[in-house]
Amino acid sequence: MKLRWVLFITILLCVQQLCAQPPRRDTIIWSGGEWETAILRASCVSGQTPVINILPNRNNLCFDKQVKVKLSTGRAIVEQCLYFNTTDGYVSYLPPRTGAAGGLCDIKPDEKNFRFFVIGNKGNIFNYHNEEGKDGVIKYWVSTGNTVTHQYGMTSPDVVAALHKKTEIRTYCGGKIKAWAYKFDSSPTVYYLFGKNYPPDINVTSNKYLGNFGIGYQYTDKGLYMIMEMETSGSYDAKITDVDEVNTCFNPTRFQVQEDEFMRKRTEELQKEWAKIDREEAQIRSDDECAAQRENIIVFKKAQLRRQEENLRTVPQGNVYQDRNVQNAYLGMTDPLFMIQGDMLNVQLSICNAEVARNKRPADAPSYSIKINCLQDRLSQLRNAESRMGALNAQYAAQPARALAEKSKIYLQLMQAGGCN
Incomplete structure (x- = not known):
């Protein structure tokens, strides 16, 4: 059974092979020290404080825990820094680093x-990121994926499962923390838990977790635990190497919301395109x-603009991570199939223009005939590409992003073949 903490593992593409500390087979006794008590406190997970809906660029995002992690996938080992707000219920992380020598947890929003x-x-x-323009000016962006108004559904329905105690014990944070191994019967994954007690079985619920990459806080029927390692x-291995109380x-x-700027600019562009079409039609x-061919192009462009407007209306209606309609709306704005269909109409117009010119200038008929033959070959290539793209749409109906990627390859190959001068 999957817990919510594994939901985000696929976000990390470069990570893993950690020097595991040797297992120990002794007993953990809760000391109740000040530091341990402070570390093992997450009121939003244990239900003492409500989880809040955070905003992307209005208020400070503050954190009370700083956690350093080593992650390994067998291909690479990286270090990563996470920050936790254990009162309001959110976690953040900086990009992974290999061989981090310092500054792993530095939040530097002024860097490009x-x-x-x-x-x-x-x-x-929220994904905060900077972009440096051609003028050297840094633009500050935050991409929300529309999750302010259409929140990401972490798990639905909530999953309840039993972890069973094993014999291994490992130490963390320079020996300050000891954690006991637990696992599910149905999975080889081992979780090393730090808590106040270690019963034989612990029932965990997916909606009572705060963390990422498999580590973090998990509330259970036996109380609050911190997952120190997931193996x-x-x-894949994620292991906490250091935990600190902070006020960061x-x-x-x-930071400007990228989706808002996209909507604004695309709306302006569509208005300009409508005005251009009106001029062309006039x-x-x-x-x-060749008026019929020109009118066909106008009809096609108007249909595409109406499609683009509908896509633009759909984009804000769900989060981009889970809403298939929103995903299709974004992908539909750059669908190579529509580009191919537009190119076909333009080639048909070029053929008509060349035929008219050949009839008016018989002396140049041979050169126009060569061009017409080239254009007809080009039209055949475009029709073949249209057919292949239609087949890809059917093949990957449930994977629109995959379909777009495959159609883009066909379009790129066609464009590299060149045109008819």
Whole structure:
């Protein structure tokens, strides 16, 4: 059975092979020390404080725990820093680093390559990132995936499962923390838990977790635990190496919501495209021998703009991570199939223009005939590509992003083949 903490493992693409500390077979006794008590406190997970809906660029995002983690996938070992707000219920992390020599947990929003990710237990997912323009000016962006109004559904329905105690004990944070191994019967994954007691069985619920990459806080029927390590038979390992109480805040107010800017700019672009089409339509003359082909292009462009407008209306209606309609709306804005269909109409117009010119200038007929033959070959290539793309849409109907990627390859190959001069 999957717990919510494994939901985000696929976000990390470069991680793993950790020097595991040797297992121990002794007994853990809760000391009740001040530091241990402070570390093992997460009121939003234990239900003492409500989880809040965070906003991307209005208020400071503050954290009371700083956690350093080593992660391994068998291909690489990386270190990563996470911050926890254990009162309001959100966790953040900085990009992974290999061989981090210092500054692993530094939040530096003024740097041009700054990235910072925040995940709220209410379902808010924010990606803060900077882009340096050609003028050297840094633009501050936050991508929300529309999760402010359409929160990410972490798990539905909630999953309840039993962890069973094993014999291994490992130490963490320079020996300050000892954690006991637990696992599910149905999975080889081992979780090393730090808590006040270690009964034979612990029932965990997926919606009572705060963390990422498999580590973090988990509330159970036996109380609150901190997952110090998640080990999956050598294929993936996430291990906490250090935990500190902190009072750290990140000020996001300068960051502009990328989706808002996209909507604004795309709306303006569509308005300009409508005005351009109106001008083109007005320029079609009744005595133009290729008027029918020009009108076909106008009809096609108008249909595409209406489609784009519908896509734009759909984009804000769900979160981009889970809503298939929203995903299709974004993908539909750059569908290579529509580009191919537009190119076909333009080639048909070019053929008509060349035929009219050949009839008017017999002396140049041979060169126009060569061009017409080339254009007809091009039209055949475009029709073949249209057919292949239609087949890809059917093949990957449930994977629109995969379909887009495969169609883009076909379009790129076609464009590299060149045109007819």
